[in-house]
Amino acid sequence: MTSIASSSSSSSLVIFLSVISLLATTAAAFKPILVICSGNNHSIPSPFASNLGRSLANLIATTPNSPTHLFTNHYGTDSTADMVYGIAQCRKDASPAMCADCLTEAADAGFNGTCAGRKSATIRYDYCLLRYADYFFYSHPSNFSFAYEFKPESAISPANFKTRVGKMLDELVVATAAKTTYAQISVPSKEMYGLAWCTMLEPEECYNCLNQGLQGYRKCCSVQIGGWVATASCVLAYDDQPLFNLSLLQIEAPPPGSGEGSSMLSISILGQNISYFCQFMTNFSISDLH
Structure with missing residues (x-):
């Protein structure tokens, strides 16, 4: 945590604005998920x-090199x-360079x-979150005003798809809240x-x-084959395409009789058991997507 009183000149602010604008033009394009502007105005x-x-x-500068990819600060009196x-x-599946690029776009x-x-x-972008305010908000849940986006394609067998x-x-949801550090992946196509x-969040x-x-997803979009719901405090997403870097997962041999049939593999997630950082990844076989 860093606290620094404001005392520098506006010229340093101009330099920062110029640098961040330049970086944003060269950074990778990240998908915006949620943008909320609120509070009073400032000049x-x-x-x-x-x-x-x-x-x-x-x-x-600091978050990409943090072991948790999470950092807070406060400046001023x-x-x-x-x-x-x-x-x-x-x-956690974002490289330091990707993390820095994503946060640069968000800051811009x-x-x-x-x-x-x-x-x-x-x-909030697909790989990062940036949030700031003139009041203390750490560990306080947002008002849960969700944004939704889903693919237009629907499952061929809606009832089976919705169930599975x-x-x-x-x-x-249960595993993420419990900070579980494992995932499941299936091998069929x-x-x-x-x-x-x-x-x-606690x-x-x-x-x-x-x-x-x-x-909210169940009420509006439960037969779409991919999508996400997001607020300032959490994200829930699913897709028929990988949502994360599979190279960061360590595959272990499945125990006998595990999963649906014998196709389920147990996978551990590197570095996910971090206080207040809950990110759980899972993958199930769905035979009726298309």
Whole structure:
């Protein structure tokens, strides 16, 4: 955790803005999932804008090299209007370079783009989360206002698909909230992948966030063959294409009679048993996708 009082000139802020804009033009294109702009407005230059610039620069520089891919900071003087709290998190299957690029794009969207001039913003991409505000919000669940996006293709056998994928997602939500550090993968050609991700939530809050997203999915989109639901505090996704880097998973021999048939393999996830970082990945065979 870092705390630095705001005292530098606006020229350093201009330099930061120029650098972040340049980096954003060369960074990889990451899929935006959720952008929320809120709070009061701030002017540029101003002490708040300077503190925000420093917070974002520090998050971009530090998070990719953090063992947990999670970092928080705060800049400014406590109990003043110039205080900035920031958090950044990248998925564990993102390389340091990918993490830095993703956060750079998110910071540019927040500082210079959609949320320019706002004191509070949440920018979630497929591989990273960036959030900042003028108030303390760490470990506090968001209001669970979800965004949804799903593929237009529907399953050929909707009833069977809903049952099997629904079961997978139910187990995924429970395992993520419990910080379980294993996954399952199937070897047949037809597969479904799932990913759940909470950011700095206690297990019960993580479960509530993911479960609320899951219930929304069941009401609107349970026969689509891929999609995600997301809020500032959690993400739940599934697809018939890999959602994560399989090279980061260690495959172990399946125990006798495990899984559906004999095709299920137990997989451990590298580095996932981290306090307040819950990301569980699973993959089930689905025979009726197309």
